[in-house]
Amino acid sequence: MAQVVADRRDVDFVIHEQLKVESLSKYEGFADFNKKTIDMVVSEARNLALKELFPLLKEGDEEGCKFENGVVNVPKSFHKAYKLFREGGWIAMSDDPKWGGQGMPATVALAANNYFNGSNYPFMLHNILAHGAGKLVEKFGTDKQKNLFLKKMYSGEWGGSMLLTEPEAGSDVGALTTKAVDNGDGTYSITGNKIFISSGETDLVPNIIHPVLARIEGAPAGTGGISLFLVPKIWVNDDGSLGERNDIVCTGIEEKMGIHGSPTCSIALGSKGVCRGTLLGQANKGMSAMFVMMNEARLHVGMQGFACASASYLNALNYARDRVQGRSLTETDKNATGVPIIRHPDIRRILLTMKSTSEAMRSILFYTGFMEDMVKLSKTPEDKARYQGLIDVLIPVAKGYVTDRAFEMCSLGVQVFGGYGFTKEYPQEQLLRDCKITQIYEGTNGIQAMDLLGRKLGLNKGQAFTNLLDEVQKTIDSAKELPTLKNLADRLELNVSKLKEVGQSLLEKMRAGEVLKAFANAHPFLDVTGDTIMAWMLLWRAVIATEQLKNKPQSKDTAFYEGQLKSAQFYINSVLPVSIGKMNVIMLCDTAVIDIEEDSFGPR
């Protein structure tokens, strides 16, 4: 069967040849993860994904989730898949074995997730939410909380969710009004309404542990007065047995454009006045707890978008190889028969755009995971800070830039199929619909852009951003030594130096109090930073491919490595010059966006 989820050769290339993940096995915690084990993990993930999750993708979309009398039924077929998934221990892949985790490197977990998300990411949301909620318990819970909840969450016996958003508090979390009152017995009474809660209710699991953001009575307004609580759907007694049903109920689910297999719930807490929860972490420190979780959550969303784009590419590639339509443009015989559309230059341009973009995304995401492993393994605070800084700068790219491009790739993936792409007969239109939300949730991409410009560009006095560009420079330097890559290296170097200039000019604007001018360029700045990082990853790949080709590998590998060279060549020569244009726009800093009067946008 043609590959339809992820190109295994490319997954292997990134983990083994680009990141050399097995090098992690020299560290104590990862001693078990030699190449053989890593390959086995990826193969098992791939098998489970292709055999059990992928076949449910369309079914999940069509059947969707049903809400009735407070109960949410997920697509029926999800139950068996969920059982297999959790029995395989896939929910807590890179977590502490003490709590039931598999202790894998984050990079290896991402490779497995590439297959899971690429097969059926709406299904995967159930697991990701359970894991994220568990992680909060692991990081901020008391021993009692951990003992009561954690193993059951990491094993998937119980589910989890994340209750942040309220109708009037979306991007502005600090505006939330959910209230917590200290009962004096170690519990709080919580009252409020939350919306857009993925997996907020589901019939997949007998209990759901909800982390909830709320404000303790009397706490300050804004983000500084927000606390985090743990609110079980069914109360868990101190001995671990299940108690009464808590006063937290699902009041409805959203009708959405996509991800129909994942219920998006409205949740009422304390509508009968008896919703109980316990404080998770310190009072008024709920937002900082969220920030700790945010990088992981955003990286996962990047993975979702990327997985859609990558699957869309492989589908488009398979289709273009089989679909015969139109003579070759170089064919002079008017009676010649048609050729597969992969021969047509416009289709090739689309395919190479999708290929190079998917590959660069995979490298960015896996690299970010690899940096997480390096943070974990760092021996010195300096090392740790350095790796963490790289992650912090990369996250808005890995979430915002990647999902912006992923949506575009899914749209191109529809185009390759022509009219068929618009029908439900093929997966392309679902991938496009499912992908769209990745640009929105876990902080809209506008928020990601503001994060990059407002927090990350100036992080550690700009050192984090500079450190990242230093890593890019290392690749440029090694590419320059290879005659066939010299021109590409030069072009990327030009981009990097211009990007520094652009970053500098934006920092200066912010320092000069020209905040609006700077932030009107936040999204364009995310764009050009992303373009540069993507090109870096592709040049890095090309350096490796060039070296490997010297060894005259077997023909399959030769085709693969030559494909790497073509991806880098295409991207650097066809995307970076446009990126230079975008940087010129930022430098020009037109102020129409700021100056236009609200009435001039149009009539009320």
Add this chain to the structure above:
Amino acid sequence: MAQVVADRRDVDFVIHEQLKVESLSKYEGFADFNKKTIDMVVSEARNLALKELFPLLKEGDEEGCKFENGVVNVPKSFHKAYKLFREGGWIAMSDDPKWGGQGMPATVALAANNYFNGSNYPFMLHNILAHGAGKLVEKFGTDKQKNLFLKKMYSGEWGGSMLLTEPEAGSDVGALTTKAVDNGDGTYSITGNKIFISSGETDLVPNIIHPVLARIEGAPAGTGGISLFLVPKIWVNDDGSLGERNDIVCTGIEEKMGIHGSPTCSIALGSKGVCRGTLLGQANKGMSAMFVMMNEARLHVGMQGFACASASYLNALNYARDRVQGRSLTETDKNATGVPIIRHPDIRRILLTMKSTSEAMRSILFYTGFMEDMVKLSKTPEDKARYQGLIDVLIPVAKGYVTDRAFEMCSLGVQVFGGYGFTKEYPQEQLLRDCKITQIYEGTNGIQAMDLLGRKLGLNKGQAFTNLLDEVQKTIDSAKELPTLKNLADRLELNVSKLKEVGQSLLEKMRAGEVLKAFANAHPFLDVTGDTIMAWMLLWRAVIATEQLKNKPQSKDTAFYEGQLKSAQFYINSVLPVSIGKMNVIMLCDTAVIDIEEDSFGPR
């Protein structure tokens, strides 16, 4: 009520201030169309659109079309709207009154269509197809065919469709296999299977007249052997009475991503061997007949995409004015309350992108319609050829470029709504879904790009393209005389001169036989041509606005005209520099797209 379909002030601006459509009333055929009449037509269209069509948009999407036993039921509520629509005489707005048309200038009909398509374009497809089929009868029919069919089609009493595509003949129409055999009695027996037929079957009308492309037995292969036939669903006797049910049946409808109100039918002709049709036009000239219709059909698709984008913009604008979220970035008081999100620079950037893009699209589309009127009114063959040349060059932009950008705008329109944009509670996600097909049907945008590069750039030895750029230059020249627009004019002039260079280099490649290299740049060339034309339209608008502002208009108009200046400023300073980058890419002409081996795209 806030405007949700089209900004009337902007519609009026284009027809009256930019194109001065009432000037057409000095010509005999359009003598009735003074300003007052034009305004009345637009107002009536607007009323019908807002009162009758717009309320059915969501219903049409949710209810969709149902197929059972060969019958297609459209959404129930469409019946009343269709009755009102056809009673208003809106199907054949700009057609010959002799056949029941209203004889309007095409430009005025487009203004009316702006409202119709913006309210509910899936509904409109029924009318557009009936009209297009009728137009074929008008242009190519014998007197008998016209007398039998035309008035009933233009009045909407009967419907119409267009049967081109077959499973193995989509973009490559010449590959079709539907067969016609001469019965010797003035009719042909037709056998074949067609797919993707909009309005191929519907319960809206008692009869449907199907133009069908088929190959007469023994005719040459390829496009040169294709003939056009008229196949009524129910046979029409010579006296106009209805005869027996013809052997043309709907075998199913597509499940699609969007436009659920419009059935996309599979049609079997002659499965019982008794499908009868009559030849429409000359034998083997079916493709040229199609080409005559193509401009109009493609302009309509551009209108559909644009209408989605324009509606999405107005929704986003209304939402951004009302939705309070987050403090102003310039607010120093941490306890300050939130502001409407229209105050946030990233949202303003999105809104001004959508505004300027929608406005430029409206001008391009209406201008193309205006050129159609000029062709009709031309006194000399030279004038006619000149106007026709402008249309021919503009069509791939008006269809391909416009719908590419329209889809992006609809995506931005979702972003402004955040999580709400992904839900079916708001229209944004439907507009995005409905818009997608406009990039595909009536020739995918890849085909549009090939049309611009392969046929239109070199049309009349390049004169048509040059003539268009000469029109752009006129606007540049007048803008240069206005000090406040001089810089913008200079920047556009730079783009135009670079575009000429790019066009020249591509023509040279084609002449040198480097066809693949040239066509690998077809879509980028469509992009940069479109960017330039869009900027032209906005600069033209800014010239008018500058003049009008000198007259110190009332405050509403002042806000509008200042909005025009801001659109031009934003677009020219923020989009054109990127376009220069895209042109650099074309000049660089990287060959990775051509050179990459098929195996290097990825595993089979």
